[in-house]
Amino acid sequence: MKLIVVSNRLPITVVYRDGKVEFREAVGGLATAINSFLRATEGGRGLGFTKVLWVGWSGVKAELETDEVESELRERGLIPVSLSAEEVELFYEGFCNSTLWPLFHGFTVYTVFERRFWDTYVRVNKKYAEAVASIAKPGDIVWIHDYHLMLMPAFLRQLLPDLAVGFFLHIPFPPAEIYQLMPPTWRNTLLEGVLAADLVGFHTYEYVSNFLRAVAKFLGYRAESGIVRVGRRRVRVGAYPIGIDYAFFHDSSQRAEVAAEIDKLRQRLRGLKIVFSIDRLDYTKGVLNRLKAWERFLKEHPQWRGRAVFVLVVVPSRVGVPQYEAMKREIEREVGRINGELGEVDWTPVVYISRFIPTPTLLALYNIADVALITPLRDGMNLVAKEYVASRRNCTGVLILSETAGASHELLEALIVNPNDESSVAEAIARALEMDLQEQCRRIKAMQKRLSQHDVVKWAAELIHATALAYAENREAAYT
Numbered sequence: 201m202k203l204i205v206v207s208n209r210l211p212i213t214v215v216y217r218d219g220k221v222e223f224r225e226a227v228g229g230l231a232t233a234i235n236s237f238l239r240a241t242e243g244g245r246g247l248g249f250t251k252v253l254w255v256g257w258s259g260v261k262a263e264l265e266t267d268e269v270e271s272e273l274r275e276r277g278l279i280p281v282s283l284s285a286e287e288v289e290l291f292y293e294g295f296c297n298s299t300l301w302p303l304f305h306g307f308t309v310y311t312v313f314e315r316r317f318w319d320t321y322v323r324v325n326k327k328y329a330e331a332v333a334s335i336a337k338p339g340d341i342v343w344i345h346d347y348h349l350m351l352m353p354a355f356l357r358q359l360l361p362d363l364a365v366g367f368f369l370h371i372p373f374p375p376a377e378i379y380q381l382m383p384p385t386w387r388n389t390l391l392e393g394v395l396a397a398d399l400v401g402f403h404t405y406e407y408v409s410n411f412l413r414a415v416a417k418f419l420g421y422r423a424e425s426g427i428v429r430v431g432r433r434r435v436r437v438g439a440y441p442i443g444i445d446y447a448f449f450h451d452s453s454q455r456a457e458v459a460a461e462i463d464k465l466r467q468r469l470r471g472l473k474i475v476f477s478i479d480r481l482d483y484t485k486g487v488l489n490r491l492k493a494w495e496r497f498l499k500e501h502p503q504w505r506g507r508a509v510f511v512l513v514v515v516p517s518r519v520g521v522p523q524y525e526a527m528k529r530e531i532e533r534e535v536g537r538i539n540g541e542l543g544e545v546d547w548t549p550v551v552y553i554s555r556f557i558p559t560p561t562l563l564a565l566y567n568i569a570d571v572a573l574i575t576p577l578r579d580g581m582n583l584v585a586k587e588y589v590a591s592r593r594n595c596t597g598v599l600i601l602s603e604t605a606g607a608s609h610e611l612l613e614a615l616i617v618n619p620n621d622e623s624s625v626a627e628a629i630a631r632a633l634e635m636d637l638q639e640q641c642r643r644i645k646a647m648q649k650r651l652s653q654h655d656v657v658k659w660a661a662e663l664i665h666a667t668a669l670a671y672a673e674n675r676e677a678a679y680t
């Protein structure tokens with residue numbers, strides 16, 4: 201029995217350098233999660249899989265793909281789906297990132313409804329299904345990830361009915377009133393697409409109940425105890441909050457390269473309390489609100505000027521999408537303004553980095569930051585919050601977290617804020633910087649306990665197990 205993981209992108213980046221092809225491991229949330237799971241289960245063998253394959257786009261436009269790239273990928277168990285430049289534009293930048301992403305995060309004014317986007321989304325989802333069908337055998341488990349592939353379970357079921365199919369959504373599922381803004385045939389087809397899976401997973405109960413309400417309102421299917429009946433099939437729908445590789449973060453300061461980076465940064469930032477955040481450049485992450493709150497904090501608590509610094513890392517993403525370019529310029533303008541208005545010759549209020557940072561540097565920052573300021577406007581889960589807490593080996597540090605991030609349902613001991621409430625965020629920063637060590641430790645310990653008990657391996661294993669069970673039940677029902 202094989203496990204076939206399917207996601208929009210393969211967990212690898214193909215780079216052309218001096219006429220040669222190089223493969224780099226991708227570092228995104230999903231890639232890290234599945235790789236930790238594979239490490240812990242001896243490549244899936246620990247769970248009885250003969251093989252684990254991964255199907256997705258290599259990131260290289262079809263026009264540039266070579267046989268060499270393809271065979272190299274296949275050797276690593278990575279099955280590429282090729283996308284033309286037009287498909288990348290209309291499917292990935294179009295329906296995925298200009299329709300589903302903004303709508304599902306509640307950014308309705310950014311949402312574009314375009315027929316060409318939809319048509320390409322349908323076509324590309326079929327392509328992914330065909331790629332899986334070409335390697336799958338009856339009884340294999342197929343684990344489909346995220347909003348890019350919501351129609352795939354249905355297409356796959358048509359091609360190969362006898363497969364165990366699990367679907368997991370990494371972003372929020374919006375309330376029915378927001379989902380309703382989508383044209384009726386699209387929204388119904390998407391729901392039917394997802395419901396062709398045996399198991400559908402979300403990060404939180406809130407997203408589960410939004411989904412079930414949409415299914416009842418638009419398709420008329422009722423759910424009982426998390427099971428939706430679709431004809432003779434029973435689809436299990438549940439909350440499976442993603443975890444992290446707890447030990448990797450908790451032990452990070454013990455590794456030589458991270459320890460060296462910690463020493464270096466501590467030296468450079470000597471005498472300053474460090475407030476830290478890192479996000480992909482995205483309007484959902486609330487970077488501008490956060491900057492405003494930091495400015496307000498410095499104005500209302502002037503005793504902290506010269507004694508605290510905000511290290512703001514914003515990693516480029518979805519380069520080429522106009523909203524993202526505009527937001528980058530606005531962040532740069534705000535950082536410049538705040539530093540210009542409040543900075544001193546020997547103190548800069550905001551240290552701004554707009555690049556991907558190497559993992560040892562990220563781990564060092566998790567270790568030395570006194571406060572993590574994680575204030576997305578809306579976020580499916582937010583792994584950064586969990587990684588920060590796990591990294592606090594010495595039991596100090598304060599997490600400030602938005603109530604609108606999925607992670608707030610688990611990290612209850614964080615200082616929970618509303619990201620639009622500028623003055624409360626500013627107050628939370630002051631409270632965090634002044635919190636006594638005992639209280640810090642009490643909060644961190646409680647959160648660490650939960651994170652260590654529900655790590656990424658457990659998350660993946662539970663989802664796969666639940667998919668296998670749901671499939672077995674459906675199979676039995678089909679033959680009785």
Ligand code: GDG
Pocket residue numbers: 227228229230232370371442478479480515555556557558559560562579580581582583584587
């Ligand atoms: C989606 C959902 C959900 C980031 N910058 C660097 C870097 N990272 C790593 C972090 C973390 C991951 O990337 C980002 O994960 P997030 O969860 O914060 O955010 P999204 O990318 O939006 O992920 C989200 C997630 O899926 C999983 O389901 O939590 O809600 O939107 O692991 O550490 N790593 C390095 N350098 C960087 O500059 N090395």
